[in-house]
Amino acid sequence: MTNAPQARLLIVGPQGSGKGTQGVRIAEALGIPAISTGDVFRGAVAAGTELGVKVKTIIEAGDLVPDELTSAVVRERLSQEDAAGGFLLDGYPRNLGQVGDLDAFLGGRGESLDAVIELTVPRDESISRLALRAKEQGRTDDTEEVIANRLAIYERETAPILDVYRERGIVDEIDGVGSLDEITARIVEALRARGLERSAAA
Numbered sequence: 395m396t397n398a399p400q401a402r403l404l405i406v407g408p409q410g411s412g413k414g415t416q417g418v419r420i421a422e423a424l425g426i427p428a429i430s431t432g433d434v435f436r437g438a439v440a441a442g443t444e445l446g447v448k449v450k451t452i453i454e455a456g457d458l459v460p461d462e463l464t465s466a467v468v469r470e471r472l473s474q475e476d477a478a479g480g481f482l483l484d485g486y487p488r489n490l491g492q493v494g495d496l497d498a499f500l501g502g503r504g505e506s507l508d509a510v511i512e513l514t515v516p517r518d519e520s521i522s523r524l525a526l527r528a529k530e531q532g533r534t535d536d537t538e539e540v541i542a543n544r545l546a547i548y549e550r551e552t553a554p555i556l557d558v559y560r561e562r563g564i565v566d567e568i569d570g571v572g573s574l575d576e577i578t579a580r581i582v583e584a585l586r587a588r589g590l591e592r593s594a595a596a
């Protein structure tokens with residue numbers, strides 16, 4: 395494919411910020427695959443694979459899967475052909491160790507992230523969205539106790555990765571409150587300002 399979009403993106407936000415939904419929309423808009431580590435792990439658990447057996451109890455507690463395992467899963471996924479012309483990562487990296495792993499992997503290919511979309515949502519709003527999702531989807535990690543654990547991990551481990559990316563000048567802070575279309579439009583606009591948009595060939 396000629397003139398492929400070379401957008402390498404990461405979407406970050408607390409649980410309930412809508413990053414999964416927006417990640418899929420943005421990836422579609424740019425013609426790149428959305429890669430969600432949470433989805434990969436949930437799929438492995440549902441399929442009962444070796445990976446699924448390893449991560450099941452960790453996910454159910456809302457804890458983080460060890461970096462070594464998570465980074466290996468991502469490296470394998472990013473090595474697939476559809477990710478050669480760009481990708482959108484959702485939920486990885488999630489701590490500073492994983493930032494280092496991703497830098498090393500992409501650096502080895504002469505690549506780096508082009509933009510990091512930070513979706514901001516007030517804490518009350520994300521908690522009420524999670525409660526709704528728990529009712530609608532019945533996710534085992536959407537119970538009140540596990541949600542509190544996941545939000546605490548976000549604040550302690552994931553928020554600091556934004557400082558690293560901010561220093562690189564690649565973070566776009568996006569207001570995550572509004573209609574789905576409004577939020578998607580805000581993200582598309584921010585990416586366009588960086589020269590990242592769907593190419594004619596995509």
Ligand code: AMP
Nearest residue numbers: 431432453456457458459464485486488
């Ligand atoms: P998510 O759908 O992104 O909220 O992910 C669901 C769960 O999968 C998390 O609570 C973690 O247990 C696990 N997980 C997803 N991404 C990662 C990651 N990058 N590092 C470690 N664990 C992860």
